[in-house]
Amino acid sequence: xxxxxxPPAFEPPAGPQAPGKFRTVALIGPxxxxxxxxxxxxxxxxxKVANYPGVTVEQRMGVMAGVGRNDLTLIDLPGIYSxxxxxxxxxxxxxxxxxxxxxxxxxxxxxxVLDSQHLTRQLMLAAPILATGLPTLVxxxxxxxxxxxxxxxxxxxxxRELSAPVAQISAVHGTGLNAINLFLNQPGNGTGSHPSLTxxxxxxxxxxxxxxxxxxxRTGYRAxxxxxxxxxxxxxxxxxxxxxxxxxxxxxxxxxVVFSIGQPLSDGFGDILARMGDLARPLLPTGxxxxxxxxxxxxxxxxxxxxxxxxxxxxxxxxxxxxSGYLARAALIADRVMRTIGLNGKAFIPLxxxxxxxxxxxxxxxxxxNKRDRLxxxxxxxxxxxxxxxxVYLLLIAAFIPNTVYLHGVIGLRTIVMLGLYxxxxxxxxxxxxxxxxxxxxxxxxxxxxxxxxxxxxxxxSLALRVIDRGRIFMKNxxxxxxxxxxALWVLAHLPVIHTATGAIAAPELASSVIGRLGHFIEPVxxxxxxxxxxxxxxxxxxxxxxxxxxxxxxxxxxxxxxxxLSLQTALHHDMTLGGALALMIFFAFAMQCTSTMAxxxxxxxxxxxxxxxxxxxxxxxYGAAFVVNHVTMALLG
Amino acid sequence: xxxxKVNVLSELSVxxxxxxxxxxxxxxxxxxxxxMGFVPDAEVTAVRRAPAGDPTVYSIDGLEIALRHETAxxxxxxxxxxxxxxxxxxxxxxxAEVAR
Numbered sequence: 001x002x003x004x005x006x007p008p009a010f011e012p013p014a015g016p017q018a019p020g021k022f023r024t025v026a027l028i029g030p031x032x033x034x035x036x037x038x039x040x041x042x043x044x045x046x047x048k049v050a051n052y053p054g055v056t057v058e059q060r061m062g063v064m065a066g067v068g069r070n071d072l073t074l075i076d077l078p079g080i081y082s083x084x085x086x087x088x089x090x091x092x093x094x095x096x097x098x099x100x101x102x103x104x105x106x107x108x109x110x111x112x113v114l115d116s117q118h119l120t121r122q123l124m125l126a127a128p129i130l131a132t133g134l135p136t137l138v139x140x141x142x143x144x145x146x147x148x149x150x151x152x153x154x155x156x157x158x159x160r161e162l163s164a165p166v167a168q169i170s171a172v173h174g175t176g177l178n179a180i181n182l183f184l185n186q187p188g189n190g191t192g193s194h195p196s197l198t199x200x201x202x203x204x205x206x207x208x209x210x211x212x213x214x215x216x217x218r219t220g221y222r223a224x225x226x227x228x229x230x231x232x233x234x235x236x237x238x239x240x241x242x243x244x245x246x247x248x249x250x251x252x253x254x255x256x257v258v259f260s261i262g263q264p265l266s267d268g269f270g271d272i273l274a275r276m277g278d279l280a281r282p283l284l285p286t287g288x289x290x291x292x293x294x295x296x297x298x299x300x301x302x303x304x305x306x307x308x309x310x311x312x313x314x315x316x317x318x319x320x321x322x323x324s325g326y327l328a329r330a331a332l333i334a335d336r337v338m339r340t341i342g343l344n345g346k347a348f349i350p351l352x353x354x355x356x357x358x359x360x361x362x363x364x365x366x367x368x369x370n371k372r373d374r375l376x377x378x379x380x381x382x383x384x385x386x387x388x389x390x391x392v393y394l395l396l397i398a399a400f401i402p403n404t405v406y407l408h409g410v411i412g413l414r415t416i417v418m419l420g421l422y423x424x425x426x427x428x429x430x431x432x433x434x435x436x437x438x439x440x441x442x443x444x445x446x447x448x449x450x451x452x453x454x455x456x457x458x459x460x461x462s463l464a465l466r467v468i469d470r471g472r473i474f475m476k477n478x479x480x481x482x483x484x485x486x487x488a489l490w491v492l493a494h495l496p497v498i499h500t501a502t503g504a505i506a507a508p509e510l511a512s513s514v515i516g517r518l519g520h521f522i523e524p525v526x527x528x529x530x531x532x533x534x535x536x537x538x539x540x541x542x543x544x545x546x547x548x549x550x551x552x553x554x555x556x557x558x559x560x561x562x563x564x565x566l567s568l569q570t571a572l573h574h575d576m577t578l579g580g581a582l583a584l585m586i587f588f589a590f591a592m593q594c595t596s597t598m599a600x601x602x603x604x605x606x607x608x609x610x611x612x613x614x615x616x617x618x619x620x621x622x623y624g625a626a627f628v629v630n631h632v633t634m635a636l637l638g
Numbered sequence: 639x640x641x642x643k644v645n646v647l648s649e650l651s652v653x654x655x656x657x658x659x660x661x662x663x664x665x666x667x668x669x670x671x672x673x674m675g676f677v678p679d680a681e682v683t684a685v686r687r688a689p690a691g692d693p694t695v696y697s698i699d700g701l702e703i704a705l706r707h708e709t710a711x712x713x714x715x716x717x718x719x720x721x722x723x724x725x726x727x728x729x730x731x732x733x734a735e736v737a738r
Contacts, residue, residue, distance in 0.1 A: 084666075084669055086666065118700050118701055120699065205669045205673050206672060206678070209672060223699075223700050224700075226700055231685070234685075234686065238695075240689050241689075243689040330693070332688045333689055333690070334705050335688060335692075336690035337689065400719030448706045449667075449674070450703065451674065451707070452695060
């Protein structure tokens with residue numbers, strides 16, 4: 001959705017600070033060690049937490065309310081293996097820690113989060129962190145899991161070895177967190193220099209590992225037995241034959257559910273919204289006021305809100321895939337295909353999450369180490385079918401595609417068309433990547449190194465929070481962008497006012513209104529695609545965000561007396577043939593109608609060059625494809 | 639036990655284990671892999687291959703990491719049984735070397 005994914009503005013706590021107390025504390029640790037879970041627990045913010053390495057790709061700040069110090073700023077950082085950054089997200093962590101990241105205060109204390117199930121390896125990071133001289137509290141996370149599986153560690157001895165306080169915690173269950181409170185409120189405890197500490201040579205991995213191995217041996221660390229569960233699941237999900245088949249089945253299943261369960265939900269929700277409008281009608285004075293509120297704004301908003309149930313279902317499924325740890329496996333399965341286009345499996349993760357929204361997906365490309373690979377991925381990500389396209393597709397499919405089922409009800413024609421649109425976006429992304437990687441973005445291959453996390457059962461709480469957050473963003477969007485656009489549209493559709501024969505003031509015919517004239521002005525350009533001037537107005541407004549198209553059509557038809565009483569689906573038949581509808585869908589599959597995506601591409605590539613190139617390329621492709629689809633359909637139907 | 643002599647990680651069959659000897663990779667890559675646990679003397683097991691036959695998932699230090707064939711080809715290994723060096727001694731030597 002447009003503007004859905006802009007990071008929330010953060011105001012550092014104001015007011016006087018007690019001298020000698022910490023102001024800014026950084027959470028640092030290796031990837032997937034549980035920093036974000038802890039961050040959420042300490043701040044009450046809901047940072048996205050998924051089960052694959054590299055979920056956090058930028059620094060996030062929050063006020064620490066969870067441990068009773070609300071004058072303190074906590075920074076969550078991307079996971080790092082060492083202070084020698086290997087990818088863009090790790091560079092962010094290193095820069096914040098050094099205090100060179102613009103707009104982020106230099107932390108004056110560090111919470112080092114280590115996964116105690118892999119302590120020896122994770123301790124390698126402790127050396128460079130302790131060497132920074134910042135007061136550090138070492139948090140051994142997931143100690144409960146480690147002990148359950150026969151692992152153990154002497155944390156007192158570890159504290160002596162590191163000359164820093166050590167606490168055992170479980171970020172998931174929230175145990176042991178009072179140690180953080182103590183550490184933060186009693187500076188001087190474990191702070192200052194580390195006289196007894198002999199650190200390995202910083203930046204040398206071999207020496208860091210030797211040091212870590214010695215420390216862990218002296219602290220009596222015993223690694224837990226590895227779990228069999230993940231291996232068993234992988235023997236099916238990464239099976240030669242079943243693996244790829246299950247992957248396809250999952251994708252098709254998600255869309256089938258979005259239709260078979262989501263459609264009736266959306267229809268029901270639409271009825272409720274329409275009834276609410278009818279109930280409000282007698283309450284409003286007749287005349288322009290009633291027309292603006294009900295036919296303009298309410299029709300516009302409800303035509304988009306109707307799709308809320310289906311979008312939330314989609315986010316629920318993507319949430320399950322992310323939280324369970326399946327995404328990393330998908331990257332592994334996809335690596336072979338990705339290498340044929342000159343990218344690797346890691347580029348697949350952003351492409352997959354772009355099914356929800358391109359904005360976080362483009363930020364997720366920071367985990368791709370090779371700069372040219374990363375740019376290629378950024379440039380093709382907006383082709384992936386994001387959830388903002390869903391309202392447009394669902395509306396047009398419901399209006400123009402018959403509900404025929406094949407194979408005894410296993411798959412419907414509507415699902416096939418929907419899958420076809422997803423495939424079209426996917427093919428466009430792959431072909432474009434292939435072209436880019438064999439021309440302007442050609443580069444030597446960077447090795448593919450992917451950590452596969454253990455499977456985790458997605459918690460109901462985390463899934464519910466995700467879906468609620470998404471719902472809130474969608475509603476907020478409907479309440480701001482869409483209300484604004486629909487109001488402006490309604491006004492433009494009622495200007496200039498005309499005097500009727502009886503001398504009364506009235507609105508013009510839609511065609512002769514300001515917006516109607518604008519639509520007619522661009523009609524010659526879009527007529528070859530099978531679109532008339534009304535669709536043209538929708539296309540113009542959808543440059544802001546794709547789903548605005550639907551609300552615009554809702555408002556236009558609501559304002560026009562000839563279509564006012566019709567449902568949006570029926571009204572569309574006045575203006576479009578099947579060829580035009582298919583062309584419109586393919587236009588939406590390829591065109592870059594999203595200002596938020598353009599803004600994030602500009603930010604991630606540091607120049608307007610790439611978003612502009614991308615916009616033009618996608619527009620040309622969309623226009624060409626829509627032209628072909630419209631003409632082929634017309635020829636086939638005679 | 640197979641009689642075939644295995645010298646690089648990519649030749650390791652699924653289910654087999656070996657001991658890591660050295661990484662013949664560019665320094666940044668080598669450094670990154672070492673921080674993920676691919677250090678000399680670590681025991682590594684080939685767990686499974688991806689459905690397409692490549693990459694392969696390796697288990698090292700309780701962690702599963704996938705590498706492509708060409709990366710695994712640059713990692714030298716030796717059989718588990720012929721471990722001759724004392725880990726402690728080697729490590730001290732390494733530290734001393736680094737300190738110089």
